[in-house]
Amino acid sequence: MKKLLPLMKKYLAYAILSPIFMILEVLGDIIVPYLMSKIVDIGIANQDIDYIIKVGLLMIGAALVAMILGVSSSFFGASAGYGFAAEVRQKVFEKIQGFSFANLDTFQVSSLITRLTNDCNTIGQVTMMSLRMAIRAPFMMIFALFMSFTINKSLARVFLISLPLLAIAIAAILSKARPLFFKLQSRVDRVNGVIQENLTNIRVVKSFNRQDFEEKKFKERNDGLMNVALKAISYIIFLMPIFNIIVYSTIIAVLWFGGKQIILGTMTGGELISFITYITQVLMSLIMISMYFMSLLRGSASVSRIVEVLDTESEIKEKINPITGIKDGTISFDNVSFIYPGSSECTLKNINFNIESGETLGIIGSTGSSKSTLVQLIPRLYDVKDGSVKVGGVDVKDYDIEFLRDKVAFVLQKNTLFSGTIRTNMKWGNEKATDEEIIEALKHAQAWEFVSAYDDGLDHIVEQSGDNYSGGQKQRLTIARALMKSPKVIILDDSTSAVDMTTDAKIQKAFKVDLPDVTTIIIAQRISSIQHADRIIVMHEGKIESMGSHYELMENSPIYMEIYESQQKGVIGE
Ligand SMILES: Nc1ncnc2c1ncn2[C@@H]1O[C@H](COP(=O)(O)OP(=O)(O)O)[C@@H](O)[C@H]1O
Ligand SMILES: [Mg+2]
Known part of the structure; x- marks a missing residue:
């Protein structure tokens, strides 16, 4: 990645603006549940319509501002991501133009095509996610954790159980999925290999009536790609129910202990409502972080494949002061x-x-x-x-x-x-x-x-x-x-x-x-x-x-x- 980062220069402004706007959006998202708890505890409890309207308007305002910030952040993130991908693609293409015949023998053409298309796209998407999710999720988590501890320290202790549980589940699944993402990319290579060979020689294939053979070859590789993709996805699918179980159990625990505290009078109803929102935000952030790691794995496979091309030196090198005149054709x-x-x-x-x-x-x-x-x-x-x-x-x-x-x-x-x-x-x-x-x-x-x-x-x-x-x-x-x-x-x-x-x-x-x-x-x-x-x-x-x-x-x-x-x-x- 260090090798590729300089290519981001042109889009640096976007790459900086996107996370800044993102953090501001998070602040907006955090304020909304807080205002909501005020409406419940003060406005509704005292039947103060003026207060409800005033704080309600504030809440809508905060949500709107957060939305505008979020949209801008997404826009900047997309510009930086796709711009970066385009720069990388250009650079790889230029590098390949300088390849010697020997280099081309080493890299297969189909693999170079996959690297120029698929891998560059992945890098763009992961960059975009890095600028948004990777920044949003930890900030969201920290702010929401802070808010829930401020509201009720003793209740916030449920995190001590649910957070480690979730982290262990994520780590276990990610370590299993990791090798699959590397495999996935090389399977894409294999599929592109047949496509490229077949399409450039489609006339030969037809004249030899080899369509059936080619279809079989394609099916085999296509199935190979599907199997690896399914396997990789199944880990993600597996993650979802685990997430849900942990999230809902946590909410039930909070309702159980929070309910008791309300009865005892140490907590208000509004506090409980906003507390649950914050908990959901914390756990959702963690899920987002794990999703991000998942795509980061995929991205790192692509980055190493791109760097491999960029690091290849043509062994046909020019002298320092090359000759640019020729005597004759001997x-x-x-x-x-x-x-x-x-x-x-x-x-x-x-x-x-x-x-x-x-x-x-x-x-x-x-x-x-x-x-x-x-x-x-x-x-x-x-x-x-x-x-x-x-x-x-x-x-x-x-x-x-x-x-x-x-x-x-x-x-x-x-x-x-x-x-x-x-x-x-x-x-x-x-x-x-x-x-x-x-x-x-x-x-x-x-x-x-x-x-x-x-x-x-x-x-x-x-x-x-x-x-x-x-x-x-x-x-x-x-x-x-x-x-x-x-x-x-x-x-x-x-x-x-x-x-x-x-x-x-x-x-x-x-x-x-x-x-x-x-x-x-x-x-x-x-x-x-x-x-x-x-x-x-x-x-x-x-x-x-x-x-x-x-x-x-x-x-x-x-x-x-x-x-x-x-x-x-x-x-x-x-
Ligand atoms: N790009 C290549 N990589 C490895 N071996 C090659 C490559 N091109 C040709 N060869 C091998 O070099 C030998 C000579 O090939 P070539 O010079 O094309 O023969 P001719 O032109 O006389 O038919 C052959 O045995 C062939 O398999
Ligand atoms: Mg020849």
Whole structure:
């Protein structure tokens, strides 16, 4: 909580005003029963109508003022609570934007969503309660206790029995409920996990007819959440009858002993009425305190989950004086090995190669041979374990990260577009781009032919994740978007897999002819996509099996020959 408190600064005034108004409201609530006892004992006993009206009006006035104070206090409390939650949410969101790929591997996306929504809301609500209930209840209790002792010391001794009883009951139940609240949050995570995976891939689920399976998976987790929630709630439900028994027994005891005192003449009827009101206030405050502790437990689970995100440092760090200039697009890997976080074995082992600026490098190899892993090291999406990766003769760790990623454009294997228009998506690569520049990039990526066919051209709509485009169209748009950065190096990770061969060839040619200074790395499944590359790397189980031109590899790389032959067969047919 100490870590989060500074975020309250903007709403500090509300956070201070709310409890102050609250305390004033409590004072009003305390005065009302006192005035009531005066009406009974003086006004009614003496049949003094004037007195009754006078004190009655005072009572109404006090109740009204208390009400206005209470409403203001609630308003300030809500403003502080929700404002604080919004600040926390903003901060967590910003933190996640700075996460490295490795951080994202550690935290699951669904868990991050739960933290941003559910946990932040809980923090807001608990803050609001802390400002109101947590202040109101103890003050109410102290004032009411004081008043009841002032009215009748001997009768107030009933508290000596009922208060400890109630406290023990509350403590016992809270200690039981505590672990459940931590469990509850992780169950919410699990439910959100299925929801997120299912909804982002709903089309795949449908095409595989896996709805039943998904429903079953969801039901299992949903039931899991319900069971824990029910268990946690049942403790609260259990508390209520215990509270009631203690409260009513206390009232009966007070009526019994108080009645005797009235008969003896040591207490008045009005005093007894206000005494009972005060007793109820004391016990109710205690109940409120216990409820507050209950939500505090829930809140503390949320706070620790939020702090966990805020405390995570991206292990991809910039040097103090990072370099923001680049000589050219040469790339060199020097004895590079790499391991995924949480993995036991190196995914890349002893990688060595150099490519000249403007060269085209093809990378081929079976799936899982670590092609994607290799190229992710160039824009420093992950850091190497050993060795070094250099771009333009400089270690990638010495660059300003933003600068590096602008100069090394990467079309990810699992790429996506964002809802908006084609123009807004292209401007992702370069905010200041003119239409001419956008059209040029689209032309290089062979996307202009279909974009220009739309009536609204660049303003054509893009739905969430680009679902209204075919796989091949989407790939061409993502390539164009990467070109908008005018990079020195461009990496296409299997980015033309859904594009037909003719268009694919046109893209290769455009890159060679129109962008001769841009170093191009193409990962592909099809030999035809890379055979014209200056050089080709064949990956096998995290190592470079061989490297050379198409003709060289056809001579001396068994894996390359095998891939070539299998694809020839595919073309010729059996
Ligand atoms: N984020 C990740 N965390 C852990 N292991 C991963 C991750 N991404 C890929 N791997 C593992 O690294 C290996 C190489 O994967 P990848 O580079 O994607 O292969 P390719 O692109 O050649 O198909 C695979 O065994 C895969 O399971
Ligand atoms: Mg891959």
